[in-house]
Amino acid sequence: MKHQFLLFVSSFSLVLCDLASYLRERENFLENENSRFLGSNLELTSSESLVNDYLMNLKYAELDYGFATADFMQSQNFLISKPKYDSSQVFQFIKQMPKGGAIHVHDTAITNLDFLVANVTYRDNLFMCLVDNKINFRFAATKPDDTADCIWSSVSESRQNSGNVEEFDEAIYRNLTLVVPDPFSEYPNINAVWSSFQKYFVTSGGLICYEPVFRDYFYKGLEEFYEDNVQYMEIRTTLPTIYRLDGSVLSDFQAMLTYEEVFAKFKADHPDFSGAKIIYAPSRKVTEETVYDYISLATVLKRSFPDLMAGFDLVGQEDLGVPLIEFLEPILSGQTESDLKYFFHAGETQWNGMSTDLNIIDALLLNATRIGHGYAIAKHPLAIELAKNRNVPIEVCPLSNQVLMLVSDLRNHPATILMADNFPVIISSDDPPVWNASALSYDYYAAFMAMTSRNTDIRFLKQISYNSLFYSTLDGDSKAEAISLFEQKWDIFIQSFLKRILPSFVSYN
């Protein structure tokens, strides 16, 4: 088989010439391709480039480790792999990095569960009962009346009588978290995990919706995001019923005032926070008549709280809810009557061509300002074009999609494909405490490691941070201020990172 070497010796220059032109063509191709990913239009300063080199070395090392060991945390369920995230240096970098806004999160799932267990359940006047093996909580001046389903007892007494306070608190924690030792057997399918997920909102609701807790919970939630270097939030709320010790409840107007007060206090305490807004997002499992009510309320709230109220959405497991097409008339009326902005959850599904999937089309045609999740949009080339032309971003929540079983290996997340072609994407975190994440960094990190190319660099992280402000509902001046604040924070981060870290980095290279 050696005879071909003579052949190639004689044609060597020809081959080399071909090879050189091949390599040029390849280089051009890769450059062209690299100019298309989300963030590739940004130009880095020399300081940013140095930090980027540092970051990329960490990214390469983690990818190489994952490749060599086939132990790649982002391809494993976050319910199991979370400790690996915490020990990642890339993750630690991203935690310190300014990240702009968190604009797809839900109000009763923004604060760590420890706050609920270790703080809220230790407050006075809390009662509990077991319904269907799940804990219901209620604050009340005196023990609420028992019903056939629900025999109330004092939490403090029950804790004392339990004989094992640690185990008692652990049991409460287990009633709130989705984290289990073996998610694959615990959640055999998407409906099973959604069922547990929704129980969180029932159990936590009794704790969070007590007025004094409500204020503290939000303040604490804002603080957690702020400490994670998030400067702005848009928070979806169902406007749950907020109650007082005497059993009286807040009106929707009073609830909005409460948000406004908490946000104002937080901003006063943290002048470098750009604020927070509310998206009214009640359950989608309702009749058209109820959606008329929703839209009417949203319109009133928008008029009363023009700065606080960003717009309208519908929530709940989309596959088992009512699709947008059933609500066209009230939704269209909301736009014609009052210029309400829409932020519909749409396409949070794998069921290609079924009603949830088609929500993508309706969300776009109904002029949604942004699309929540939009997981299914990648299967709709025309919708991709329309969203790009109208500059409608999707709010991608990678860990939520993984934990709620749309995708197991995050490298298969369809937003990977969209982001490779500069589709407008925002990364957010949905309900981080329910799966033992927190704030925003875990999702930024997951996206950076699993949903971009090996060579995709800090420009991607800066771009998704920009996007979270650029596509926010902050108006002209506020938006410019927020972006300017972000850039200040970014520059400080880059400079202080260089000062703190680079000397040791250089010395080890």
Place this chain on the structure above:
Amino acid sequence: MKHQFLLFVSSFSLVLCDLASYLRERENFLENENSRFLGSNLELTSSESLVNDYLMNLKYAELDYGFATADFMQSQNFLISKPKYDSSQVFQFIKQMPKGGAIHVHDTAITNLDFLVANVTYRDNLFMCLVDNKINFRFAATKPDDTADCIWSSVSESRQNSGNVEEFDEAIYRNLTLVVPDPFSEYPNINAVWSSFQKYFVTSGGLICYEPVFRDYFYKGLEEFYEDNVQYMEIRTTLPTIYRLDGSVLSDFQAMLTYEEVFAKFKADHPDFSGAKIIYAPSRKVTEETVYDYISLATVLKRSFPDLMAGFDLVGQEDLGVPLIEFLEPILSGQTESDLKYFFHAGETQWNGMSTDLNIIDALLLNATRIGHGYAIAKHPLAIELAKNRNVPIEVCPLSNQVLMLVSDLRNHPATILMADNFPVIISSDDPPVWNASALSYDYYAAFMAMTSRNTDIRFLKQISYNSLFYSTLDGDSKAEAISLFEQKWDIFIQSFLKRILPSFVSYN
């Protein structure tokens, strides 16, 4: 909250007018979108439409069942869900349907394992030994010499002495198949499943590469595909060493002659079979010098067997093999010297931006005629454009990708996104017996149910069948004949299906 009804009564005609125009716009959008999926350009005859209605009712029923129960077989590992496939009526339909060609399969994995266990291991002169707990087989006139690793024994004697023939045969079967009761614990990651997968080729190789078995195995393999209504094949081969009872081995030339003879005999026995070709596809885990040898051999074989020999490829776990960029010179020389056609495995990976992923770029720039798997191409928008412009299809093997752990829920397979936008895709089956599939129907079925929209219909199935012939290496006349034969078979299928099935279908609707 009822006051808005007055509002809407007064503006009812306005809303209705908006609604009507909205619904028109939506209808247009969906029509436009439906004109973009793979196969949407085909027009159905009225007979085809009737059969299509029948098929679509079955598809809807299966999707609705999957949706209602969250028990959707294509989102479950085929190693477990295979019995569900067999009981599907859509699958039974697709089995009967003419499917064109199977043009991405590997020579030593085309025939059911039962043939190896129940037929081949019962032949005379077979010996076995255990190496690293895996069975090695060898046919020989007398017992081969033992080595430190390998103590040979007669299979027939061992079977007799085992005391339990059924368990003995079952143990052989277990040494060949990837099917295990709990694939998730048995194969914790992609390298683990690939390791077992590659052991199949070692164990089966000793059986298949014995010359008389070799002929029978291929004839039987062709028969299985033929009975699955496949009319044409392109088969990748490493040109393994084929041996005789006396220990002598066939030259590569003799091996090619053997293929030629088996294919010719099969075609003589089955006049409505369009034939089979060979793609020489040796291991990619080699040096550049070896690839020069490969290319040289491929060139000689192409000259000697111009009809039989379709072209060249490299095989083996791509992530752990050598990337194409290491072999540019021999590969470029093969094209300039001898016009060799390439069918590279490329992008069978999740590692975005790493060497296997970049094989996609090299395969395209090296003018591959088709790309094997091409799983990663969806993450490369420029590669998608180039492939579309040059009309280079990818050979997608859904069940292989699932079993070999690129994707768990086939609805996340990236070819879904490509096929929604009319990217040229061929569906094939890779190594079906290793995961207890067979021939081609399982993969067509998986693609139809999980990788298309709910409303994607028989035109998709007809188009992928067309594609398997259109993108084959059959030359002008042969290709026209094969396509014409396919159309005859298709018409007969449609007509006979209508005759047999439609009366009962109509009466039940």
